[in-house]
């Protein structure tokens with residue numbers, strides 16, 4: 392039982408050997424969620440993009456295939472995930488197209504640009520102060536910049552209803568943080584539906 396609990400914790404902050412396995416699992420089951428989220432954001436080739444909680448770096452990799460003139464930054468506080476994402480995105484990092492930063496989202500760094508698009512997948516549920524953090528992210532965004540927060544519940548017994556409840560919670564967080572034009576999208580995926588909540592920094 393202890394090993395199962397320890398493995399489950401790896402999705403919050405992957406560490407050590409179990410963290411390596413969790414990262415590998417995320418890269419096999421996470422692609423559909425990443426692809427869908429990025430499509431909803433309508434990423435353009437000159438956008439500057441920020442991903443929070445990049446894990447093994449799938450979202451960063453997919454985004455780097457679209458972006459040509461903009462820059463992609465990623466934040467994650469797990470050293471293991473930083474290593475996996477750096478390996479996956481080696482060429483884009485070398486070209487200067489991608490920059491990955493090891494930090495807690497509660498200590499957002501400053502950037503010498505503003506973001507057109509921000510996304511985060513299966514990470515917000517671990518943030519200690521989601522509303523404060525979303526406010527901080529908004530300050531890093533351009534006017535009319537768009538944010539997408541995606542979650543697929545992975546607790547035992549989760550249903551589509553669980554997904555919708557999580558979506559409603561994220562809508563409220565985004566409203567409280569000052570975002571506008573908030574909308575919720577649901578996609579049927581296995582093993583359970585995934586929600587993406589979008590908002591605009593007006």
Ligand SMILES: C[S@@+](CC[C@H](N)C(=O)[O-])C[C@H]1O[C@@H](n2cnc3c(N)ncnc32)[C@H](O)[C@@H]1O
Nearest residue numbers: 417421444445446467468469495496512514517
């Ligand atoms: C379940 S994984 C999802 C990874 C990736 N987004 C994906 O969909 O494959 C959650 C990620 O969020 C990161 N994370 C959680 N809380 C964080 C925080 N407070 N600051 C920075 N990263 C965080 C974890 O280290 C982990 O890489």
